[in-house]
Amino acid sequence: MSWKLTAFAPRLVIEAALVAHEDAFDWDPDIVLSGSEVAEDKPDDWQLEAWLPRKPGRTEKAALAALFAGTAPKFAVEKLPDTDWLVASQQDLQPIRAGRFHVHTPDHPAIREPGLLDFTIPASQAFGTGQHATTAGCLAMLTHMKAQGLVVRNCADIGTGTGLLAFAALSLWPGALATASDIDAVCVDVVEANARTNDMPMGPGPGELTMTVADGMNHRLLAARGPYDLIMANILAGPLVSLAPDFGTALVPGGHLLLAGLLETQERAVRAACRKAGLRLAARLVNGDWSILWMRKRRR
Known part of the structure; x- marks a missing residue:
């Protein structure tokens, strides 16, 4: 720029x-x-x-x-x-702790504590280093979902950016199938590099992450690997509203949807779209001005 x-x-x-x-x-x-x-x-x-x-x-x-x-x-x-002002703006980012997760750039050391999941995410052109309130809020909500007994066998991270949320889900549910997608092709190399850094296996099988480039849910791979127990989407309020019907279709009955990227003032519109898609609110948290929503699909 x-x-x-x-x-x-x-x-x-x-x-x-x-x-x-x-x-x-x-x-x-x-x-x-x-x-x-x-x-x-x-x-x-x-x-x-x-x-x-x-x-x-x-x-x-x-x-x-x-x-x-x-x-x-x-x-x-x-x-x-x-x-590269996007990368420069993320330099000197301080580590964050959110739920069971510690996220830091390579400039800071890892923390080895029992039960703590540590990730190294360098500053890059992809969104999701953990410092933004929406990403940190998603990590905290994933921790809460796990503590509530949620079992995930198949998950997808839509708009994955750096891959952090997909990595987090695989760490909490290590036997799950995991699919990550982003509309920006630059994220493919970013996710693969971050996977190597954090010893996250890439591949199509259980416990591995598959990455693709897709606009929302519109991709044959996303359709073929569904339906999902858990879909995560930390994007923007407008796309969340537009994608709500697709999310509802792609979830199993009783499946879970984690949404972020919306301001608290935008929450009503996002929740209304989700209700029309057969999703109800299971829990929410507010981190700064941002809402993080745990939605659940009706079983019938």
């Missing part, structure tokens, strides 16, 4: 803009957005950042302004040096 635009506004304004971005089906994929608080001691002061591989013109600025219901805030424009 060689250009960045930054605007400051109250948290609710930025969150509404992020929701509008998710609903913009004609959005230019070259424009990557991120919303975050400016400082820990100012939780209601947020910034919206947009990265582009080219100098932003009138079209790009108009697209950003259209995300705001009222008057759009002023965007500051700056040219950036040639750096």
